[in-house]
Amino acid sequence: xxxxxxxxxxxxxxxxxxxxxxxxxxxxxxxxxxxxxxxxxxxxxxxxxxxxxxxxxxxxxxxxxxxxxxxxxxxxxxxxxxxxxxxxxxxxxxxxxxxxxxxxxxxxxxxxxxxxxxxxxxxxxxxxxxxxxxxxxxxxxxxxxxxxxxxxxxxxxxxxxxxxxxxxxxxxxxxxxxxxxxxxxxxxxxxxxxxxxxxxxxxxxxxxxxxxxxxxxxxxxxxxxxxxxxxxxxxxxxxxxxxxxxxxxxxxxxxxx
Amino acid sequence: xxxxxxxxxxxxxxxxxxxxxxxxxxxxxxxxxxxxxxxxxxxxxxxxxxxxxxxxxxxxxxxxxxxxxxxxxxxxxxxxxxxxxxxxxxxxxxxxxxxxxxxxxxxxxxxxxxxxxxxxxxxxxxxxxxxxxxxxxxxxxxxxxxxxxxxxxxxxxxxxxxxxxxxxxxxxxxxxxxxxxxxxxxxxxxxxxxxxxxxxxxxxxxxxxxxxxxxxxxxxxxxxxxxxxxxxxxxxxxxxxxxxxxxxxxxxxxxxxxxxxxxxxxxxxxxx
Numbered sequence: 001x002x003x004x005x006x007x008x009x010x011x012x013x014x015x016x017x018x019x020x021x022x023x024x025x026x027x028x029x030x031x032x033x034x035x036x037x038x039x040x041x042x043x044x045x046x047x048x049x050x051x052x053x054x055x056x057x058x059x060x061x062x063x064x065x066x067x068x069x070x071x072x073x074x075x076x077x078x079x080x081x082x083x084x085x086x087x088x089x090x091x092x093x094x095x096x097x098x099x100x101x102x103x104x105x106x107x108x109x110x111x112x113x114x115x116x117x118x119x120x121x122x123x124x125x126x127x128x129x130x131x132x133x134x135x136x137x138x139x140x141x142x143x144x145x146x147x148x149x150x151x152x153x154x155x156x157x158x159x160x161x162x163x164x165x166x167x168x169x170x171x172x173x174x175x176x177x178x179x180x181x182x183x184x185x186x187x188x189x190x191x192x193x194x195x196x197x198x199x200x201x202x203x204x205x206x207x208x209x210x211x212x213x214x215x216x217x218x219x220x221x222x223x224x225x226x227x228x229x230x231x232x233x234x235x236x237x238x239x240x241x242x243x244x245x246x247x248x249x250x251x252x253x254x255x256x257x
Numbered sequence: 258x259x260x261x262x263x264x265x266x267x268x269x270x271x272x273x274x275x276x277x278x279x280x281x282x283x284x285x286x287x288x289x290x291x292x293x294x295x296x297x298x299x300x301x302x303x304x305x306x307x308x309x310x311x312x313x314x315x316x317x318x319x320x321x322x323x324x325x326x327x328x329x330x331x332x333x334x335x336x337x338x339x340x341x342x343x344x345x346x347x348x349x350x351x352x353x354x355x356x357x358x359x360x361x362x363x364x365x366x367x368x369x370x371x372x373x374x375x376x377x378x379x380x381x382x383x384x385x386x387x388x389x390x391x392x393x394x395x396x397x398x399x400x401x402x403x404x405x406x407x408x409x410x411x412x413x414x415x416x417x418x419x420x421x422x423x424x425x426x427x428x429x430x431x432x433x434x435x436x437x438x439x440x441x442x443x444x445x446x447x448x449x450x451x452x453x454x455x456x457x458x459x460x461x462x463x464x465x466x467x468x469x470x471x472x473x474x475x476x477x478x479x480x481x482x483x484x485x486x487x488x489x490x491x492x493x494x495x496x497x498x499x500x501x502x503x504x505x506x507x508x509x510x511x512x513x514x515x516x517x518x519x520x521x522x523x524x525x526x527x528x529x
Contacts, residue, residue, distance in 0.1 A: 154345045157317055161339045162359040162410065172358070176349040253349045253390040 041222045046230075049223035059212075063231055066201070066208040069125065070193050070239075073132025078189055081140030082182055086174055088141070089148020102141060110135040110192075111199050123204035131200040136189035140182070147181025148174055180254060183247045190239050194232060209235070260292020263328060264446040265314070265414060270323035272309055272472075282471035283309050287323070289465060289474060291414075293330070294444040298461030298480075300451055300504065302512045306472025307450045308342070311418050314448060315339045329413055335359065338407035340420040346402045351388045352378060355402050359410030377405040380439055397428035401435070408439060415447040422452070433459055434488055441485050454504045458497055459488050466504060468511045475507055 023043050029035045030042030037045060053059045088095040114131060121127035151173065159173045201210030209228050216225035247254075272284040283306040291297045299307050312318040314325060315337055327336055338359060346355045353374050354361075360370035378387055381401040383394075391399055400420055407415055421429040437460060440447060451457050457464045458480055466475040480500060482491055491497050 154341060154343055155347060157339075157341065158345050158347070158358075159362075160317060161315055161337070162362045163335060164362050168362055172347070172350075172361075176347070179349070251349075253392060 039222065041226055046223050046226045049221075050227050053224065053227060059227065059231065062207050062209055062212050062228075063235070066197050066210060067235065069128050069200070069208065070132060070197055070235075073129040073196075074136050074189065074193050076129060077133035077136030077193075078140045078186055081137045081185070081189075082144050085141040085144025085182070085185075086148055086170070086178060088145040089151075089178065090174055095145070099145075102138065106138050106142070110138075110196060114199065114203065118203060128197070128200040128205065132193045132196045135192040135196045139188040139192055140185040143181050143185025143188070144178055147178030147185075150181065151177035179251055183243070183251070187240065187243055190243060191236065194236050194239070198232070260295055262293040263290050264293040264295070265289075265291040265448070266324075266326045266328075267314075268324045270310070270313065270325065271321050272306065272313065272318070273321040284313075284320075285471040285473050287472070287474055289477070291446060291448065293328075293446055296440060296447045296449065296460055296462045298449045298451060298457035298464045299467060300454060300457045300464060300508065301467030301472070301475075302469045302508065303452065305467040305469035305511070307467055308418055310472070311339070311416050311448060311450055314414075315416050327413060331413075335363065335410055335412045337414045337416050338410040338412040339416040339418065340400075340403050340407045342419045342422055344396070344399055344423075346391050346399055346406065348391045351390055352383060352394070352402055353387045355391070356405045356409050358406055359412075363410075374405075374409050377409045380408075381405045381435060397424055397432060400424060400432060404432070404436060404439070408443065408445070413446065415445050417447065417449045419450050419452065421456070429456075430488060436460065437486060437488070454501055454508065455492070457504070458482065458500055459486065459491055464504065466507050466511075469514070475511065478504060 026035075026040075027043045030037050030040070030045075050059075084094075084098065088098055110131065113134065117127050117131055117134075121130055155173050155177060159169050164172060197208065198210035198213060201208040202214050205211040209231050212228040212231075213225055216222065216228065267287055267289050270284060270287040271282070274281045274283055287310060299310070301307050309318060313320050314327075317339075329336065347358070350358070353371060356377055357365075357370040357374035360373060361367075365373075375384075375387065378384055381404065383398060383401060383405075386394060386398065391402070394402070400423075404417075404420065407417075421432050424432065433456060440460075449457075449460055451460075461480050463477055463479050465477045467473065468475045478500065482494065482496055482500075
């Protein structure tokens with residue numbers, strides 16, 4: 001097969017053009033009534049609804065509420081996930097104690113736990129944060145453990161040969177060696193937390209982007225629903241950008257490969 | 258060559274592995290004495306247990322019997338530092354952090370350990386790459402960093418497990434040259450494992466030939482090629498050729514023996 005080199009300009013033009021042409025196509029089909037604007041709206045109608053929502057501060061407020069829940073849930077899930085994952089990767093004892101439990105509970109859809117979580121934690125913020133945390137936790141703990149287990153044995157020999165203490169072993173071998181996989185887990189966890197926020201805000205929420213979607217459904221305000229969806233996708237993009245920046249900063253040795 | 262002081266003393270060392278098919282004697286009745294400041298080479302067919310012997314000396318594996326004594330000259334020094342056969346420098350550390358790793362583990366302040374590391378980085382000719390990550394280095398450069406890391410730690414003894422085995426010929430000769438130069442400056446007691454007779458003759462003061470199945474000391478040959486050595490000059494000397502010939506004759510039998518053993522084992526297997 002011949003490998004073709006495309007100019008970076010062409011690639012950039014294409015990647016801007018394709019979403020733009022979909023928007024145009026959508027607008028045109030709405031105008032000529034091929035699609036029902038009561039159900040699928042149109043870019044111009046959405047833009048029209050967007051301005052008052054932004055100016056009133058309602059959109060920003062709901063976004064801030066959701067972002068806060070995502071961040072707290074993400075931190076509450078990933079921190080214990082990293083600690084336990086490293087422990088499970090390094091110690092066969094810890095691994096054999098926790099692995100069966102995690103393997104057995106991992107396949108349960110986290111959404112199926114929502115009613116139980118609501119019963120235990122009530123209708124407040126805790127239940128929403130906990131729902132996100134538990135989804136993030138599984139992805140981070142599994143990836144962190146795999147990351148530690150994948151560290152080449154030679155580095156353990158080197159650490160031992162150079163007399164690394166337990167603390168130094170964690171800091172200079174186990175943690176940096178597992179970091180690339182930890183980040184893979186964090187990125188998956190971030191995607192998961194955006195899925196879960198919408199579900200968590202379905203029940204007993206009074207604000208949030210997910211709540212906006214459900215309220216728009218109740219009020220049949222399709223434009224608001226689309227605005228909330230776009231906000232979610234922007235949030236996802238921003239969060240992954242932030243994680244990429246963090247990864248480049250924490251893993252400078254990966255960047256240059 | 259006589260040494261005033263003994264650095265390493267090994268007596269009746271053995272190593273038995275428990276495998277599913279029964280016990281395998283990897284090392285049997287190894288006794289040797291290595292002098293302070295000696296460059297001691299070990300050659301042998303693959304599977305003769307030379308790496309196992311080195312790992313036991315390094316404290317990375319335990320022995321099944323016998324004793325090892327390493328006599329410290331200075332209690333502040335670490336006992337040994339090893340240069341591994343495979344790529345072993347940390348990809349997540351810069352060259353200077355890799356070279357100063359042993360010093361950091363011994364809680365030597367950053368300024369001091371960087372100063373020491375810089376000296377050895379200069380010796381291996383990688384000053385330009387002081388703050389580079391290993392992903393930016395070639396295989397030969399990585400192995401130079403590994404050598405520098407062991408020297409910078411200033412141990413009583415250096416253990417080298419075929420450190421240049423994975424390199425191409427040109428790089429190998431270059432690194433042998435550099436190792437000779439650094440060693441001649443520091444005169445560290447060194448145990449160097451190789452499968453290459455040539456490498457053992459270029460570097461070693463004495464060469465121990467091992468036999469396989471079980472790994473035993475076949476003979477120890479004194480290599481009195483004059484120092485400082487130049488690899489290009491050594492190879493053309495009559496003495497080199499005589500020594501090469503005598504080691505090869507011993508090794509040849511060992512290699513064919515171990516080959517025959519393994520081929521009969523292969524033949525046996527289908528019947529089981």
